Amino acid sequence: MSNYMLFSGTANEALSLEVAKYLEMPLSPVTVKRFSDGEISVQIAESVRGKDVYIIQPTCAPANANLMELLIMVDALKRSSAKSITAVVPYYGYARQDRKAAPRVPISAKLVANLMETAGITRMVTVDLHASQIQGFFDIPVDNLYGAILFMDYIKAKNFPNPVIASPDVGGVARARYFAKELGLDMVIIDKRREKANVAEVMNIIGEVEGKDVILIDDMIDTAGTMMKGAAALKKLGATSVMACCTHPVLSGPAYERIKAGELDELVVANTIPLKQMSPKVKVLSTAPMLGEVIRRVQNNESVNSLFVLHS
DSSP: OOSEEEEEOSSOHHHHHHHHHHHTOOOOOEEEEEOTTSOEEEEEOSOOTTOEEEEEOOOOSSHHHHHHHHHHHHHHHHHTTOSEEEEEESSOTTTTOOSOOSTTOOOHHHHHHHHHHHHTOOEEEEEOOSSGGGGGGOSSOEEEEOTHHHHHHHHHHHOOSSEEEEESSGGGHHHHHHHHHHHTOOEEEEEEEOSSTTSOOEEEEESOOTTOEEEEEEEEESSOHHHHHHHHHHHHTTOSEEEEEEEEEOOOTTHHHHHHHSSOSEEEEETTSOOSSOOTTEEEEOOHHHHHHHHHHHHTTOOSGGGGOOOO
């Protein structure tokens, strides 16, 4: 018998099954029920006493329900005498609320961290936190995995004749610069600004894109408005093609319609969040081998960081 067990919440069961397949072990049985008023009930179907357990559950939409399901599962495992509880949260919801950006607002990312620790999580594994300082909201070990490792080989395999990396806004420059350095490419920046109230945003491109294959890099795409406007601005300035790589496909509201009608040629995403629908423009890359290998290394007390040492 293995000394660790793998559990899945209901947020992304397909990903959990892929991770289990990579680790060549079954998902341990758990029953998740919902009462008619929305309350969640969990029962662990076999003994976890003295075991290291791993729960795979992104807190994507519906964020509140998936977060509560995770917390309740953790409580059930803690009360069943699990030795340790590692939450594998490929997408960490509420990460955009990581600071007081205005008076009298919460820091919800910190609140969620407190809830997870209080529930009994002893370690957190996640992918591409919206702000890496969120790791500091926890007093337990946090492995913030780099989604970049998924996209590097895919970008190289495209064999673009004249590629350039682009950041969709000033806030994403560090992420785009990392990609550009690893791939040995130049970088451009989209400077988005609103000249005055009730006037459409102006997209200024810092750098040369004429005749180039532009690769936009971001950690998440929500309504896809900014990304589509950026793609249109790049094409207007002579870009040959525009591809976007994004770890978390939140894709809410009009996102799918915008992607279909927009200037973006291809959107490459990870499966941290299950897609609501398929699109010919969207390519999905699996995080399962990465998450599975990290779980194996954590369990065997091996280095996690060495997995992400990339070479261009």
